[in-house]
Amino acid sequence: MRFMSDNAASVHPKVWEALRAADGVDSPYDGDALSQRLDARFSELFGREATVLWVATGTAANCLALATMCPPHGGVVCHREAHIEMDEGGAPGFYLHGAKLLLAGRSDGGDGAKLTSQAIRDVIDPIRDDVHQVQPHAISITQASEYGRVYRPEEIAAISQLARERGLALHMDGARFANATAFLGGSAAEAAGDIDALSFGCVKNGGMSAEAIVFFDPALADVARYRRKRAGHLQSKGRFLAAQLLAMVEDNLWLDNARAANAAAQAIAERGSERLMHPVEANEVFIRLSPDEREMLRGIGYQFYDWGADAARFVASWDSDPGEARALGQAIADL
Structure with missing residues (x-):
């Protein structure tokens, strides 16, 4: 009786059906018909323009998104219990070419591994504006958090407002974004808030081998396309990743x-x-x-x-x- 990880769950039958249906001849990489449908489908889901890139893992989704937001000499504010800090084997440093994670929040679990705007200020306010200190360029929050806690829309709004005031990009690790949205009972847009990019989880939720990076800033997506290729994540038969993502959002399966x-x-x-x-x-x-x-x-x-x-x-x-x-x-x- 397994309750170890949702990564160990089976693949949903509708995802298998979509994979079989995709098994025909089409353009390679992301030039196929299924990949070309992703932008419109996710734009509809979130109620605003979105550009979607598929990758194979959540680690790649998080780190490729953040690499578009933060230069090697910069920093990303995240919770000290965040997945990018605790469970990605140094991948942020690799993909971001040495950029620093600036850790915020409580270490005793009392905040449920959720950031607050004040916790972020506590980290970034003491940083001097000079070349001797790492400057923040982005914030990353996790929906739902590492302790299964869900950000309410007003909490995300407060963090987003701070990000805009300070000129910081805002990323959301949504490995369990579907679970958070289901808990809130509202729309995907309400569960995401005003963010620049979302790692939209699929594998933990019945997918097989596909995750989505949803960019709400087209300029970031343009940069990410090159970084995805350089990182070895531009798969030749990308239609099989796109098929999983489309199956997941079809008829609200997610x-x-x-x-x-x-x-x-x-x-x-x-x-x-x-x-x-x-x-x-x-x-x-x-x-x-x-x-x-x-x-x-x-x-x-x-x-x-x-x-x-x-x-x-x-x-x-x-x-x-x-x-x-x-x-x-x-x-x-x-x-």
Whole structure:
């Protein structure tokens, strides 16, 4: 009974159907008919002009987007628990050619790994405007955060306003953007806010091997095309990546999958609520468990990741069995 990661989930049947339908002769790279449809489809989804580039991984999506926003001598403000800081193996430094991550936010998890405009000011205000210090060029926020917390529209608006005032670009790591949108119950535009680029997650939500970089600034997309090629992410048969992305946003499959994952997470949380480390707003559940308790759950057959010395993380997926999720919550309660 797997609750380790939504990366381990199966590929949705509609994505497989789209891949099979794409298996014909068409132009290579991103000149195929499916890739050419992405801009219009995502512009419709977000209610404003968007330029979309596909890549194979979320790491590439994040770092290629940020590389268009920040020069090698600059800095990107992010939460100290952000994926680009903790879990991308130095990829930001590689893709941004040495640009620095400027870490903000609390280290004790008390802010749910969400940035605030004040936390950003605390980092950038002391920086002198001279060549001896790294100057900020961009801000990166994660929707939903590393602890499954969701930014409300007004929170993003405050950060966006600060970014505009300071001349900083704003990027959103949306590996679980669908889960955040499903939780908020509004539109994609409301969940994203006034940002310059979004890494739109697909693999964690029923996709196989495609992520989207959604640029709301066409000039950034123009730069990213060259960087994507240089980084080895301009795939010859790009239509197979485009097919996955189009299948995901067709008939709101991306939201349906996210709602199913969120519901399974809630089923776990409802029964294990006394042990929750964070409110459950997306598809991740963080539970306080001793090493012995974790081993007891593994002995029953549950698979999950340890989260420090006395906690565990359970991640629900679009294909999580609701009965298994409820049973897990009950097993935690029975401890």
